[in-house]
Amino acid sequence: MAPVLQNEPDLLQTLYRSLTHQEGFHAFLEKLTGAINGCAAQLLVIHRQPLRMEHLWYHGLSEEFLDWYLENNMIAQDVVSNQAIKQAPGLFQSALPLLPDFQPDADYSKWENEQDMLDSAWLVVDSTHTHTFVLTIQRTVGQGPYQQAELNALNRLVPHIRQTVQLYRQLETRSKAASSLSAVIDVLPNATFVLDSLATVLYSNKAARALINRERCLSIRDERFNFAEEDVQAAFFRTSAQVVRSSMGKEGYYSETLFLKRAGRTPLIFVIRPIESSELLAGGALVSVYEPDNRLLPSAEHIATYFDLTRAEAQVCERLVAGHDVQTIAGQLGRGVSTVRTQIKHIFQKTGCSRQGELISRILAALLR
Numbered sequence: 571m572a573p574v575l576q577n578e579p580d581l582l583q584t585l586y587r588s589l590t591h592q593e594g595f596h597a598f599l600e601k602l603t604g605a606i607n608g609c610a611a612q613l614l615v616i617h618r619q620p621l622r623m624e625h626l627w628y629h630g631l632s633e634e635f636l637d638w639y640l641e642n643n644m645i646a647q648d649v650v651s652n653q654a655i656k657q658a659p660g661l662f663q664s665a666l667p668l669l670p671d672f673q674p675d676a677d678y679s680k681w682e683n684e685q686d687m688l689d690s691a692w693l694v695v696d697s698t699h700t701h702t703f704v705l706t707i708q709r710t711v712g713q714g715p716y717q718q719a720e721l722n723a724l725n726r727l728v729p730h731i732r733q734t735v736q737l738y739r740q741l742e743t744r745s746k747a748a749s750s751l752s753a754v755i756d757v758l759p760n761a762t763f764v765l766d767s768l769a770t771v772l773y774s775n776k777a778a779r780a781l782i783n784r785e786r787c788l789s790i791r792d793e794r795f796n797f798a799e800e801d802v803q804a805a806f807f808r809t810s811a812q813v814v815r816s817s818m819g820k821e822g823y824y825s826e827t828l829f830l831k832r833a834g835r836t837p838l839i840f841v842i843r844p845i846e847s848s849e850l851l852a853g854g855a856l857v858s859v860y861e862p863d864n865r866l867l868p869s870a871e872h873i874a875t876y877f878d879l880t881r882a883e884a885q886v887c888e889r890l891v892a893g894h895d896v897q898t899i900a901g902q903l904g905r906g907v908s909t910v911r912t913q914i915k916h917i918f919q920k921t922g923c924s925r926q927g928e929l930i931s932r933i934l935a936a937l938l939r
Contacts, residue, residue, distance in 0.1 A: 690709070758777070762856065
């Protein structure tokens, strides 16, 4: 069974609240530190050349330490930061393998010894041509090093952390007048809709409006989605209601994926995720629509590597993401239906998912570019 972080649903809700919380990611870092038994955590924005820290959210660090760290530009000696700026966004790693080649000066070594630091779980969240966004969670000698099972548990959060940081960046770079959800989704390449707490459509971006105009299988009527297929209509109603409840803290974090068939073409993929309550919304959902004809879906090879699945399990995931049902997948792969169902159960255990829609949503959030 995949290890569970302490209060994982609440952790995800706090993460998404960071988008509109006046203190940004500080509250999330505090909960994340407690959930994984760490002593401190930081989300850093690092300017790569010259190497310097441009912004910091943190928990568990004293003001005295921060003043010393910033005044002396200690990031230039930080082993994790120096490694992170060389890497593409990925998964959580332990800092221990980096230490044999690490040669800090006397001041940095003195600080580490005084703080009794042992290990850090670190993640390259995002990167641009000039900046790297890094999340680290420290542990003391008494707390012990990070185990692989703990890193795997943290990795379940990675797609959500990455999505939230990217949305936060979009908010930060827009003018004050445009710093709202409608402005954020306008710059997203995929067709994107924002639903409020009543599941009515509040905002849609240019790509979404173009999609509605050219597709006969769906429309917006009275500010609500209207599907040509009755079963999809019913499924969307149930799903959006559940996602909205999740966004308002009335149940655990809930995301879902629906497929809308199109004659002679690949189906449209609807990924529905909660938007936490904030000054902008009392709760709601973010609906992203992907068109496989225009986007290359994640391959079995990439899925296997990212989620640490077997080749056979990843082949099942690849076909689930493409919208195929279990019976169709069994026929395509030359396996029994019971075998495919068993493989899906194993995939759920490894990824921490409990439904196919949640699994597809997580794969797309992590690997679709």
